[in-house]
Amino acid sequence: MRKRAAAPLEAGEDRQFVTAIARGFEILHAFEAEDPILGNQELAERTGLPRATVSRLTYTLTRLGYLTYLPRFGKYQLGLGVVPLGQLALANMGIRRLAAPLMRHLAGETNASVSLGRRDGLSMLYVEHVSPRTAVAVQLEIGSRVPIGLTAMGRAYYAASPEAERRSLDDALAARYPQDWPRIQQSLAEGCAMRAAHGFTLSAGDWTPTVHAAGAAVTLPGGEVFALNCGAPAFMLEHERLVAEVGPRLAAVARRIESLASGPGRATNGRMES
Structure with a gap:
């Protein structure tokens, strides 16, 4: 358990x-x-x-x-x-409407699953998800949760968060997972360095050994941070491809969503404003 x-x-x-x-x-x-x-x-x-x-x-x-x-x-x-509570919350997230077409295009290009998530406690909660047209895909969906500390999506969120929130997360993660905290802390530090250098993060089997993924943060005009990931079974998404192809494409999608959210009918704190 x-x-x-x-x-x-x-x-x-x-x-x-x-x-x-x-x-x-x-x-x-x-x-x-x-x-x-x-x-x-x-x-x-x-x-x-x-x-x-x-x-x-x-x-x-x-x-x-x-x-x-x-x-x-x-x-x-x-x-x-x-059910009605979840449906209403998702319906009010304008960022999903901005992100979904770009996510579908990226999933088709990379033959990998693409998800959008936001922080929920010490996890990232999927609020949008697109699977590729293949029988072999990461078996997660809207409503799934993944840990912040060891996933590409979580690392991307952490790296883009304000310093005060990162300190708060450090304290909470250290208290919750005392034995695993050194590993989680190193993972988050590597994610911050990766995002600073390349604009995206990686998780090559760190959470689930059979899954590789890239992550990129999306910061809305109101300051709220979401994160994207693009992942697939490790044999389909080798480390070299993550770094050279998937990570840069995912980062470009994140910047495009931010650009769309800043324009007319922009998404502020996940909602659409006119």
Whole structure:
């Protein structure tokens, strides 16, 4: 079983922070495409919350329609109540409309998957995804999450983020993954250097040994940072091709999206403005 999805959130000194709501969202965030069905014990392990607390939260979320209970397994899956929220959030992201045609063209040119993501905690969340017309492709889709520290998309986002956010991420990653932090820290430093020198980042099997990818950040006029990646099975996308062809093309697509977002009907903080 993978590591828990998130450390328990507490109000601390923030009197406006509602811990119960935050814990409910922790439960929802624990579900992933790779693990769509989870029981209370698994949710407790992933969130770090007490089993009794998890039981009350899953009961409440089920009553509200955000979880569905599966009696056959004695476990839960995300309910239809989350669908309208996700659809509305995606519909309001004007950057998806700007990026999608360019992403499709790049996927066709490179015969690789192309995705657009934004930060979600210590992960990057896919908000747009295009697969190539081939049976061999990276099996991720809209709604998938990938770690910031070891992926091309995550490294690109980190390298383009303000210094204060990078420091905050460093602290959170070091606390969450103490044993892996030296490796993650080196990975992020290499990503910053790569982006500064070439305008893109790489992940050649660092997260998943069988997948190679390039990443490039997209900064909108309002300052919000998204990131693109272009990836494929390693045997289809060797390191030399990543550096010489795919990375530069992806960086060019990122700059084109930024240019379009800065023009009439621009996308600010992911939304379209006229």
